[in-house]
Amino acid sequence: MSRANLLMVADSEHDADMLYAVGMFVSDPFIYLRIDGRSYIVLNDLELDRARRQARHCRVISLTRCAQRLAERKVKVASLAQVIRLLARDKQVKRFFVPATFPYGLAKELRRLGLRLKLKPGSFFPERESKSAEEVKKISAALVMGEVGMAEGIQALKQSKIGPGRKLLYHSVPLTSEKLRSIINTAVLQAGGVALHTIVSCGRRAADPHEDGHGLLRPNQPIIIDIFPRSLKTGYYGDITRTVVKGRASEPVRRLYRTVRRAQEAAFALLREGAKGREVHQSVQGFFAREGYKTGRHNGRMHGFFHGTGHGLGLEIHEPPRISDSVNHVLRAGNVVTVEPGLYYPGIGGVRLEDVALITRGGAKNLTKFEKVLEL
Numbered sequence: 062m063s064r065a066n067l068l069m070v071a072d073s074e075h076d077a078d079m080l081y082a083v084g085m086f087v088s089d090p091f092i093y094l095r096i097d098g099r100s101y102i103v104l105n106d107l108e109l110d111r112a113r114r115q116a117r118h119c120r121v122i123s124l125t126r127c128a129q130r131l132a133e134r135k136v137k138v139a140s141l142a143q144v145i146r147l148l149a150r151d152k153q154v155k156r157f158f159v160p161a162t163f164p165y166g167l168a169k170e171l172r173r174l175g176l177r178l179k180l181k182p183g184s185f186f187p188e189r190e191s192k193s194a195e196e197v198k199k200i201s202a203a204l205v206m207g208e209v210g211m212a213e214g215i216q217a218l219k220q221s222k223i224g225p226g227r228k229l230l231y232h233s234v235p236l237t238s239e240k241l242r243s244i245i246n247t248a249v250l251q252a253g254g255v256a257l258h259t260i261v262s263c264g265r266r267a268a269d270p271h272e273d274g275h276g277l278l279r280p281n282q283p284i285i286i287d288i289f290p291r292s293l294k295t296g297y298y299g300d301i302t303r304t305v306v307k308g309r310a311s312e313p314v315r316r317l318y319r320t321v322r323r324a325q326e327a328a329f330a331l332l333r334e335g336a337k338g339r340e341v342h343q344s345v346q347g348f349f350a351r352e353g354y355k356t357g358r359h360n361g362r363m364h365g366f367f368h369g370t371g372h373g374l375g376l377e378i379h380e381p382p383r384i385s386d387s388v389n390h391v392l393r394a395g396n397v398v399t400v401e402p403g404l405y406y407p408g409i410g411g412v413r414l415e416d417v418a419l420i421t422r423g424g425a426k427n428l429t430k431f432e433k434v435l436e437l
Contacts, residue, residue, distance in 0.1 A: 067095040067181070068157035070141060070167060073296075077376035078160060078185045080296050085115040091124075092145060096152045103127060103144060122148070142170035149176060160185040190373060190381050191395035197419055199292065200374060200397055201428050204299030204417055206254035207288040208431045211301055213248035214241055214261070214286055218307045219437050223280040229307055238263060238274035245288060254290035254299075261286055267304075267411035270368055270403060280308035283317075283410040289378050298378045300399050301429060302415030307437050317404050317412040318435045320352050324402040325414050328370055328384075332418055332425035334394045338384040342370040345402050346386075354404055364406045371399040374417060396420040397428070 073080040073087045080086070082093050083102055092103035100119040104112055112121045127147055128139035136143055149155065158181035159168070168178055184190070192200065217231055218241070224230040231240065238261040249256040262274035264282040278284060287302040304318060324345050331341045346356065349366050356365025369385030374397050382390030384398060392398070398420065403413030416429035 064098050065095075065181070066097070066154050066157050067093075067185070068145065068159050068163075068178070069093040069185075070145075070164060071162065076162070077296075077380070078189075080376055081186055081189055083112075083116045083119060085112065086296065087112075090141075092141060092148075093119075094145075094148060094157070096154055101148065103148070140170065142167055142174055145171060146174045146176060184381065189375060191393055192375060192397050192419075193395075196297070196375065197397065197428075199295040199297040200299065200417070202295070202299075203254060203290055203292040203297045204301065204428055206249050206252040206290045206292065207256070207299040207301040208429070209252040210245040210249040210256060210259070210288045210290065211286060211303060211431055214245040214288075215303070215305060215437065217241060217244050218278075218284070218305060221278075221307060223308060227279050227281075229278045229280055236278045237276055238278060241278065241286075242274070245286070249288065249290045252290075253294060254292050256288055256290040259286075259288050260302075262411070264410050265407060268362075268364070268405040268407045268409070270405060270411065270413065278307070281306060281310065283310070283314050283412055285411055285413055287413070287415065291378075296376055298374055298376070300374055300378065300401075300415060300417060301431060302401055302413045303431065303433065304412045304414060304435065305437055306435055310436055311409075313409050314412065315435065317354075317406075317409065320349065320354065321402055321404055321412045321414055322433065324348050325400055325416070328400050328402060329416075329418065329425050329427065332392065332398070332400070332420055334392060334420060334422045336392045336420075337389055338371075338382055338392060339386055339389040342385050345370050349402075349404065360407075362407050366402060366404055368403065370402055371418075373398055392420045394420055394422050400425075 071079045072090050094101045102119045103122045103124050106125050127144045131139045156177040159178050221229040221231040221236050229236040242259050242261045246256045262272045263278045263284045266272045267285045283304050285304050289300040291298050328345050371384035373380040373382050400418050401415035405411035416427050418425040
């Protein structure tokens with residue numbers, strides 16, 4: 062761990078670096094300092110006792126007490142900047158590294174008060190990329206929440222009937238993307254997570270990888286289900302995608318599915334410590350091209366494989382390292398990444414399969430247990 066003096070002001074509900082630093086949820090912005098390798102947090106009095114239980118590695122400082130000390134020094138307004146300068150003077154610190162998300166107005170005030178701030182290059186906590194055994198357990202638990210949602214969604218599709226007008230009927234009511242999404246998200250919530258923007262995209266809409274999906278679900282068409290829940294307890298994410306067909310898949314869809322599954326297996330075989338994400342991604346691209354699936358723009362729309370093969374997973378749904386053409390991250394033992402090749406053609410729809418891999422020295426361990434079945 063670097064001994065550089067660090068400063069953050071953010072809430073830990075939405076800022077992954079702050080949650081990583083303190084290990085507890087706080088909904089309002091607060092002060093975090095790391096000075097000479099020791100962590101300090103400044104909180105309102107209502108958070109103090111909880112912080113002393115949940116953030117034992119941090120020294121917890123009362124914001125009220127800081128305001129009292131400033132009042133004794135005739136400081137009229139106990140702003141966050143004044144509190145930070147007070148604590149910096151206590152520790153004889155004049156310079157901090159801050160993240161790129163640091164509030165601009167606060168930075169201006171701190172500089173006016175004589176503190177020097179500098180953006181920390183690269184990731185604020187680069188150690189976040191290598192997950193501890195405890196973090197892997199938390200990601201796996203969030204992934205199970207996604208698998209619970211997937212199981213409920215697929216069960217609803219299995220129970221649905223093919224009705225007149227090429228409609229799927231669930232409990233005698235037309236089944237829509239919105240209804241299936243609510244079934245999935247409710248199951249995730251009951252499992253202890255929250256799923257936002259779950260993708261349930263059918264038919265030609267599935268040719269757009271990030272189309273949430275809306276309207277009627279149809280039989281005999283590919284349905285992409287992509288669930289990325291966040292654990293309400295830990296803040297860690299899971300991520301899982303399956304493509305299914307209620308009824309009979311066409312031969313073009315079956316071939317897409319077989320090809321994507323083989324591409325995923327080939328990608329897994331390349332993952333290990335020292336592997337370069339760009340090379341893994343290019344290998345998947347080359348495999349698709351050799352199988353006759355070209356990537357490019359046709360009639361104004363992209364088709365083929367036009368997103369990354371995978372991304373890091375942890376306290377953010379997308380974090381380093383990436384397995385894509387845009388960067389050339391080198392994979393390290395302890396990285397947790399998704400493996401999600403896909404093929405998308407407007408006249409057919411799309412197929413995507415996504416599992417989560419733990420990178421080890423000798424290869425990759427698949428953390429995802431959920432089965433892959435095309436036809437229901």
